[in-house]
Amino acid sequence: MKIKTRFAPSPTGYLHLGGARTALYSWLFAHNTGGKFVLRIDDTDLERSTQPAIEAIMDSMTWLNLDWDEGPYVQTTRFDRYNTVIENMLSKGTAYKCYCSKERLETLREAQIALGEKPCYDRRCRYSYVHNHHPSDEPYVVRFSNPPDGSVIFHDLIRGPIEFKNKELDDLIIRRTDGSPTYNLCVVIDDFDMAITHVIRGEDHINNTPRQINILKALGAPVPDYAHVSMILGADGCKLSKRHGAVGIMQYRDDGILPEALLNYLLRLGWSHGDQEIFSVDEMKQLFSLTAVSKSSSTFNTKKLLWYNHYYINHLPxxxxxxxxMWHIEQQVINTSTGPKLAELVQILGKSCKTLKDMAVRCRYFYEDFCEFDVEAANNHLRPLAAPVLQAVRVKLENIVEWTPASVHGAIEQTAAELQIGMGQIGMPLRVAVTGAGKSPALDVTIHAIGQSRSLERIAFALGFIDQQSSRTI
Incomplete structure (x- = not known):
């Protein structure tokens, strides 16, 4: 049997972490078994589905490098197919027309609740002769004729055997009065038509599974294997939501997270392979199995995600x-035509930056000159006593023939030795002079990356600043 999985998000909002993890697990299972992965857009919720949401899902999948073998299929383009199936079900008696008004259904519901019963349709239109007394233009819905007795038992590949009594399942609506088919019917036909063998999805779909299995059986279609992944929780133990800071997948891109870091984090958010934490994509494909997916809920931890991101910033090429x-550099509107190559910048700032956004924000002085210094840093380190130190080191830097981090370091050391001062007495004024602030990576690497001519110009600018401040004091 050729394994075939699918990821079928509803485009009613952004792709969130839970959906992305489901997509990853489905994608990995297909790759691990030599199967195929299908992308499908389940947009039967016509009122809430939007084109921007579809685009956000596609962008997120592309950014995460979760490529698909088939699709993307879109449910709203397949309404003719669904309605053909519904008409066949009506003729075979596996579905029926229901003319009950909203008022009657609401009255029925209230009465059942008052008696302590589970609200469900009483199948009035399924068993009565009332169809003959309705004009052809009277609105109706189509309901599935769910088996009244017995049970639906399926073996969840993560959770084990699960059973639902048929008497607990409603005769669900499979086509609305406006003629549009509903989610559970469309999903079943799609899975059948697309030969889906394994459905991996969130545990919030468990209650849909017995209904879908019964429809599949009514159609004479094979029943796929199901695996329901547990929820992702916030730190307070509640389902992850916006109030926990949950955002769309592309927001993580915007915040400076690498796709490899997010994939690795999502993989480990409910799956394990011994004590291993870091997995390449090839290792994920090779090692992933549904049997190692936890039945328990996972807790989202921003610090752990940042740990992964910091690791990948420093270990990927x-x-x-x-x-x-580069995307973040563009967002900061930084001109990188003069200064170190971005790959060099990654090596310089990688150890101190946990996100690419932070790196982009902090790198401006490598590429652009500044017209003022950080006030606190200047007050502490650009004092009159620093002027002769800066003058001396500027001469040394100017005389360097081969501009390397080692030669820059040597010039700083020689200046300190000749002036008989500690490295701190030269390092901090020099750092503020060339970067405009009191913090930077190693000074020799930083000055080398900024370049010889610009470093000399900035030291001269700092000397002018000191002289100006001295004049004001006098």
Whole structure:
């Protein structure tokens, strides 16, 4: 049997972490078994589905590099197919027309609740002769003729055997009065037509599974295997939501997270392989199995995600990380035509930056000159006593023939030795002079990356600042 999985999000909002993890698990299972992965857009909720949401889902899947073998299929383009199936079900008696008004259904519901019963349709239109007394233009819905007795038992590949009594299942509506088919019917036909063998989805779909299995059996269609993944919770133990800071997948891109880091984090958010934490995509494909997916809910931890991101910033090829960093550089409107290559910048700032956004925000002085210094740093380090130190080190830097981090370091050391001062007495004024602030990576690497001519110009600018401040004091 050729394994075939699918990811079928509803485009009613952004793709969130739970959906992305489901997509990842489905994608990995298909790859692990040599199968195929299908992308499908389940947009039967016509009022809430939007084109921007569809585009956001596609962008998220593309950014995460979760490529698909088939699709994307879109349910709203398949309404003719669904309605053909519904008409066949009506003729075979596996579905029926229901003319009950909203008022009657609401009265029925209230009465059942008052008696402590589970609200459900009483199948009035299924068993009566009332169809003959309704004009052809009277609105109706189509309901599925759910088996009244017995049970639906399926073996969940994560949770084990699950059973539902048929008497607990309603005769669900499979076509609305406006002629549009409903979610559970469309999903079943799609899975059948697309030969889906394994359905991996969130545990919130468990209650849909027995209904869908019964429809599949009524159609004489094979029943796929099901695996329901547990929820992702916030730190307070509640389902992850906007109030926990949950955002769409592309927001993580915007915040400076690498796709490899997010994939690795999502993989481990409910799946394990011994004590291993870091997995390449090839390792994920090779090692993933549904039997190792936890039945328990997982808790989202921003610090752990940042840990993964910091790791990947420093362990992926710098040239590759630079391709993602470029987007953030553009968002900060930084001109990188003069200054270090972005791959070099990744190596310089990688150890101190946990996100690419932070790296982009902090790198401006490598590429653009500044017209003022950080006030606190200047007050502490650009004092009159620093002027002769800066003058001396500027001469040393100007005389360097081969501009390397080692030669820059040597010039700073020589200046300190000649002036008989500690490295701190030269390092901090020099750092503020060339970066405009009191913090930077190693000074020799930073000055080398900024470049010889610009470093000399900035030291001269700092000397002018000191002289100006001294004049004001006098």
């Amino acid at each position: 710098a040239e590759y990380v630079a391709t993602h960093l």
